Amino acid sequence: MRAVQFHQFGGPEVLVVTDLPKPEPGPGQVLIRVAAAGINFADTQMRQATYAMLPELPCVLGIEVAGTVEALGEGVSTYATGQRVAAALFLAGADGGYAEYVAVDQSAVLPLPDGVSYGDATALLMQGLTAYYMLGQLALAGKKVLVNAAAGGVGSILVQLAKNAGANLVAGAASAGKLDAVKSLGADAAVDYTADGWVDQAMAASGGTGFDYVLDSVGGATMNSSLGALGFGGQLVIYGALNLQDFALGPAEAAALMFGNKSIKGFALFTVMTPDGARAALAEMFAMLADGRLKLLPGAAFPFERAGDAHGAMQDRSSTGKLVLTP
Secondary structure: OEEEEEOOOOOHHHOEEEEOOOOOOOOOEEEEEEEEEEOOHHHHHHHOOOOOOOOOOOEOOOOEEEEEEEEEOOOOOOOOOOOEEEEEHHHHOOOOOOEOEEEEEHHHEEEOOOOOOHHHHHHHHHHHHHHHHHHHOOOOOOOEEEEOOOOOHHHHHHHHHHHHOOOEEEEEEOOHHHHHHHHHOOOOEEEEOOOOOHHHHHHHHOOOOOEEEEEEOOOHHHHHHHHHHEEEEEEEEEEOOOOHHHOOOOHHHHHHHHHOOOEEEEEOHHHOOOHHHHHHHHHHHHHHHHOOOOOOOOOEEEEHHHHHHHHHHHHOOOOOOOEEEEO
16 A cells, blocks of 8 residues: 655655555454545654654654545444544554555544545544643633634634634634634634734734633744733643744743733643543534534645645645645
8 A cells, every 4th residue: 555654854855655565454443445644733743853752763644534444353343344434543542644544443433424524524633622622621601712823723623612612712823814714713803923013913802901811832932922912810821832942931921920810721632632532522523514513724635745745834834724645
């Protein structure tokens, strides 16, 4: 079978298409013919050797796929050959999604409702669960919330779920096109967090009081500036930050936190997720997507041969929605 692999750490160019043996499903496993393999920012970090845990080389990345059931291992009766499914490989501690076929334990597989595309399904696996669990820890009804990187995979879902929970929502995005996109998802206002004076614009959009929650995955200077957008008692929630090494609190920031009763909270999906809870959350979001209560921004699909381009688009934030690889 064809797969996207890399043999050394480095830039997007290290991703190459190679031939590997087609897997056979073991007991309790489902063999999936992959139609879409989701790409996550962590994949780009692993490729560059900047992730907290590094894979062994050579490596086939990918922790989420959607496609059809190709074959069933011994003891699997829940699924049928040809059935449309999605698989959160990380629920079974597996990876290798950048391939034509993946064999994974049935506990990581979910039926895919009619009307939900393969690409859209992958958007709800890691990124949808991140948004769902993060917001589940916050009291949102009537609160003022700022979501940065709101046109991204996680951000676009955060906007909608937070609005559904009763939040007053301001979305931060990095271009005029992305600002229009996040407004289409229901944001009450949108600001360009790369523009000079963006915090003042965000504060004005909050009614001048600042935000109860700022959700930030951008990192670096944006994350520091986000502290200035918090209202009294507000909380900065950081997740998946790209530039944590550039984030530092000096005396002025510490004083603002203390005297403003403000706080910083970290969020990591794997520390709070349970397999049963994840399956229930995914089933709920699949239903919301199928009946139109949840919408996804248009993403982009790249053939295996352009895996490097896909990684590059994710790293430079030139994309919206979900990026996937297709065999």
